[in-house]
Amino acid sequence: MHMKPFDFLVIGSGIAGLNAALGLAKLGTVALITKKDILESNTNKAQGGIAAVLSQHDSFDSHIADTLRVGDGLCDKTAVEFLVTHAPEKIQKLIDLGVAFTTRNGVIELSREAGHSTNRIVHAKDATGAEVERAMVAQAKNNLHITLFEHHFAVDIILEKGKAGGALVIDTKNNEILSFLSKAVVLATGGAGQLYQYTTNPKIATGDGMAMAYRAGAILEDLEFVQFHPTAFAGKNGLFLISETVRGEGGILIGADKKPFMHNYHPSKDLAPRDIVSRAVFAEQKKGQVVLDITHKSADFIMQRFPMIYATLKGEGIDMTKQPIPITPSAHYFCGGIKTDLHGRTNIPCLYACGECTCTGVHGANRLASNSLLESVVFSDAVVEDCKAYSSQSVQKNPLHALTLTSSKSDGLLSSFQQIIWKNVGIVRTEYELQQALIYFKEVEENINLLFKEGINESLMELKNMVTLGTLLAQAALTREESRGCHFRSDFPEKKEAWERHIKQKK
């Protein structure tokens, strides 16, 4: 079935998609499609906050330097400058949209996270993403130019003469395949933590946008750089992130011998960059359970500063004011993705991307904490700016498709895929393990292709997308014969000079 054409199609209802849709609604009609309920997103889970230079004791140069240092030589400096210098105005924009950030004596409170040399994290207590999402969803639902389609799963980009002109979408409530046509398509589909057995990401994070863009011919970049968060708590309802700000406020990691250990791994101890802390926890876990202890702070402070984390852990039987929190590392953030320029353009005309599904160059080999919500706002605004050029263009003709729906399931394949990728393409990698993973992924792909003969559905497409992305990730990890940022090869533990030269030439 064909939907009536829209001027713009935005896929994804996290911070990037909502912000793009709100901006594009000033230029024309917008279809905002999202595969589950509107709130289901990584954005809604974000705790710590958004990095921005707002203090007189801080400077753009310092935020830029911190981002470049954590990015470990692979950031695009121009993109980083673009990100950092736009941050203060984007915080004001979010406030104007109705986001209530935490204040102290009428001034925005700034907290600190690992890798930042000063306090610059704007936050809404410990549930920043949920507050941003709440405010933006309210705006989007009240906007007459935005039509919202929940439970609509995007399958593929519609291309005509090499240009993006819409998407094929499954309406999963009514079990129907729809063609959405538009002048431009914006992918804001978020990350892909669900590839891994252990992840802080919600179920929606299956890398659909990256795989879709790849099938359409878009360039993906830096996929080997997956950030693993060092501190997640394995609860009854899956993994729950214990924000870096708990360490920022004095939380200490303790090993099986009941002693702190981070001084053995990095001079910044518990506030070392995430990849270093993750590998340290991964190594210490071999000796026994690792815990995060903040019991030396007052109970009032902990409950006031971390109300959401406190309440969630309490529900799991852990009182973090009195007991240390058992933790494990888990897949958290995709630094790489669809390659875009400073306008959010991909290499495919009329196809834009913003948010975690992209590689804008700001993260390089590792993301500085709290730069990703910021990146999503800055670059989705850039997309809107570029889309002003589309007002005079027309929507392309209705394409034909030969897709049918099936009810086949692939749960067994999915869980074994997630286990293999965690083990072989996870925190510590080797050539042998990566090769083994690639052999296995090929087998899974062949099985999926057999299932596809009967037709498609949401879960089969998600698995296909995850295997596509997992394969590209393992190939990228195999090619990079060095350890840099959050990519660690135990068979190549050093940084390679050749890469340093390559980076210098790129600059």
Ligand SMILES: Cc1cc2nc3c(=O)[nH]c(=O)nc-3n(C[C@H](O)[C@H](O)[C@H](O)COP(=O)(O)OP(=O)(O)OC[C@H]3O[C@@H](n4cnc5c(N)ncnc54)[C@H](O)[C@@H]3O)c2cc1C
């Ligand atoms: C636990 C946690 C804590 C975090 N804390 C912070 C933090 O403090 N600061 C920070 O800067 N970053 C943080 N991050 C990272 C940050 O939340 C994400 O990078 C950011 O929210 C990404 O926004 P997005 O709009 O790109 O994607 P998302 O918010 O993930 O939204 C993606 C959207 O796309 C939809 N979608 C996906 N595939 C399809 C499809 N095929 N069809 C239709 N719709 C689709 C999804 O349903 C969803 O609505 C955190 C992440 C997690 C998981």
